[in-house]
Amino acid sequence: MKYQARASSRRPSSLGYAILGLLAARPWTGYEIGRLFAETPIAIYSSSPGSIYPAIKGLRAAGLVERAPHPDNPDSSKRVFAITPRGRAALRDWLAAPVAREDVRRNMQDLMLRFAFMSGNLPEAAIIRFLKDLKRETEAHIEALEAHAEQMRAAAPLSGVLALQAGIDGYRKTARWAQRALDAFVAGARAPQKTPPEKTS
Template structure:
């Protein structure tokens, strides 16, 4: 999965500005797709160059012109091809797990603190996902698709499962050993 496919998928729902797309990357997609705000505009330029999207310049009074992007038939075909391609294996980059792998080089109390910090971070992630979910529905003035509901539920459940596992580990290893 590349940012290209995500941008095309967002535009499949209707025309959007670069700012709108960036907001979606930072909210709805943030829990499973690592991206930066600076990634959207280069992706849009490349998609436009490749004929996958078009750009309409909308003049605004007292503000810079607004660029509104729409998916083209070629972009729809590429996106459909992506949706029907095999699902790629997930790639996980976890600073938390890396630190645990090197836990032999710190005191057991530090391992306990790392685990507690991860529980806190995952708890905050659940709150953020639930907030995004409650913000998403009214702001988009529509019902979520089954896939969107499943994606949010998966993210929330994954965090809850990790928290339960780590809390159980803490109960069994209160001294970090």
């Protein structure tokens, strides 16, 4: 019992959260999850059974994922993995976490993964807040990097200065993208809801 309590309190890995994000849309078999990691842009994670199934096992032990009948053939012996209410809550908590400066510095890939799963799992107001925070923290990090680059120019080798500049340019792209994404979500939030045409007799 003690072991189960420890396992249930452990936070999923980035791979685990990615699996929860996929299962939030619909149930999948382990094989199908592996194919998604192999054949889609989410292929930043390993698609090998040696990675996927241990991650799913951990999610099941934590009560975040469960086995369920196949939705297309409930009488089949083939089972799928489905997200539990507890798993959905854990996913939403992860998606709604504040954007920290350290995440911008070291975990930008995880921030983009979080953003990819936000629609349908978070209200638009939370997504807009995430994008505003991401833009603000990224721009603050750019300022810090530019100040460091200025100090480097006198003593650092040219290659080092240019390598740092490449990093700064990448963060600038992210900040510009965040603004475009923010504009798109704000425009969507302000757009009037379409109503179906009235039926005529």
